[in-house]
Amino acid sequence: MAAKTHPGTVESTVPRLQLLDEQGAVHEDPKLSPYVQDIDTVELKGLYRSMALARRVDEEATSLQRQGQLVLWVPLRGQEAAQVGSAWATEPTDRLFPSYREHAVVFHRGVKPGQLLQLFRGHTAGGWDPNECNVNLYTMVLASQVPHAVGYAMGTALDRKAAEDAGEPAGEQTQAVVAYYGDGASTEGEIHESMVFAASYDAPILFFVQNNQWAISVPFSTQSRVPLATRAAGYGFEGLRVDGNDILAVLAATRYALDKIRRGEGPVMIEAETYRMGAHTTADDPTKYRQRDEEEQWGTLDPLERLEMFLRETHHVGDEYFESVANEGREMADELRTDVLGMTPPTFDEFFDKAYADPHSLVTAERAEYLDYQSGFAPQGDQDVSGSEGAHA
Ligand SMILES: Cc1ncc(C[n+]2csc(CCOP(=O)(O)OP(=O)(O)O)c2C)c(N)n1
Ligand SMILES: [Mg+2]
Incomplete structure (x- = not known):
């Protein structure tokens, strides 16, 4: 679906990449298709399961907040493909820098839902050890994680060079860094500074923007006259624009980008065009600023439904599988609820x-x-x- 545009919008020269279309059919793309050749039925089911479980946890957390058990919750509904697809493409050694909505990303790295909810219950200022799962902690200060990520990426490149200069054997693979942020954060000065540094120092970093069309009540059309991916060229590196509700395109684009980054060919930016289907947070009421027909249109582009159609029609996956995932989700949600209600607040x-x-x-x-x-x-x-x-x- 075309994003709402400003009258002054310049036609983009960066194509929007897609593999799995709105009807659940796959198309070839010369750039992306080679990166998902290995994705068979088993992998596809795994991708679906991760998205579905993240969505179930999201629903439970929303209910827990409504019942006064969490201070706040930040729903991810609608962004599952952008998050699972990108995280799936990373190596466990790659360092990820989330903002505050990347729940499916941190779950992929082994953070337990209960650990994350401790943060939203106000029981911890962190939730996990960044060095155990290679994921930095959430940050609420928009864009602040991005210069941190660039600095980290520059540091890894310098360490690698120092080791090479000292004649030490190079590590198995170049560690890449992924910085996650949103369309709203993309207009913070830190992002500009980060991109200048990343380009100048060829930092091994992927700037991964989830353009979910809204920064609380501010629409994307106010943040930018062009797709965000087009901005990368101004800094001197490649920007890819993908259908962020197409998990195959996101996975392929992230693999493509990380390969390039590991070859030392500088930073890459990916703009995943998606939609925040729910409220900004549980403290927000989107009916005050956006139209129901927009929500309904994006509702037809649900990333889970799209993959489900593909699994059913092309890979002949039946009800049994989808029911087993739904049951697993229910059990996970029950455990999470018990876990949260039993948490002892710190003094x-x-x-x-x-x-x-x-x-x-x-x-x-x-x-x-x-x-x-x-x-x-x-x-x-x-x-x-x-x-x-x-x-x-
Ligand atoms: C530096 C800073 N300015 C303002 C805010 C208030 N704020 C919190 S979230 C948000 C919108 C962010 O939108 P976006 O980057 O698109 O991310 P999304 O919430 O849509 O995932 C704003 C303005 C903040 N947290 N930090
Ligand atoms: Mg946004």
Whole structure:
């Protein structure tokens, strides 16, 4: 579906790539098709399963937030193909830098849904160890992860060069870095700076933009007059524009990009055109700023339904498989709910221990001051919560 455009929009010279069309049929593309030759029925079922489980977790998390069990939730519905397809193309050694909606990406790297929900319950400031799964922590500050990712990519390239200069055997494969961000974040200055540095230093990085058409209530037509992929040329590297609801195109384009990056041919950018089907977060009401017919049109482009059509019609996968995935999703959601309801909140003083890796005298003093202040209150059981006074949290 064509994105809403501004009257001043310049016709794009970057073609929109697609392999799996809206009716669930595959077409050849000279650039992308070679990168998905190995994707057989087993792999396709795996891709479907990952998307479906991520969607089920997303639904459960939305309900948990509505029931007051999470502080906030950021729905991913609609973006499953962009996330699973791109993550699937990476090697476990590649370093990923998400923003805050990349749930399917972090699940692909082994982060458990319960670990992620601890963050959205306010029980942790992180959720996982970035060095264990090679995924940096979420960041809410738009675009801030992108210069970090470029710096990391420049560092890996320098390490590799230093090892080569010292005559040490080169590692098995060049580590690539993927920075995820959105159409709204793409207009932050950090992205421009990141692209200039990445191009100048030939950093092994993939800029992966999920253009979900909205930055909260601001439509994409306000962010850019051209598809974002066209911007890459201005920095001197390749930009690919893919149908982000077509998991095969996303997978192939990401593999193509990572191959190029590993050959030392500089950064690449991918714009995955997709749609945020739900609210921006559980604190948002999209009916205030977007039209129902737009949502309905994009609803016909659902990435899961498209892959399901292809699996059923071309790969003869039947109901049994889809039912087993749905059952697995239900069990996963039940476990997640039990897990979340059983989580014990950390005490506030624990946060002082997380400020620095090593003890710090100032933080130690602040912690003592805080504990002293807290000790001035009556123990929980003695509090009078019947009247209005003293009943506030
Ligand atoms: C530096 C900064 N400015 C503003 C915000 C407030 N904010 C949070 S999300 C968002 C929209 C981001 O849109 P986009 O980059 O398209 O990502 P999406 O939420 O659509 O995935 C804004 C403006 C923020 N978090 N950080
Ligand atoms: Mg967006």
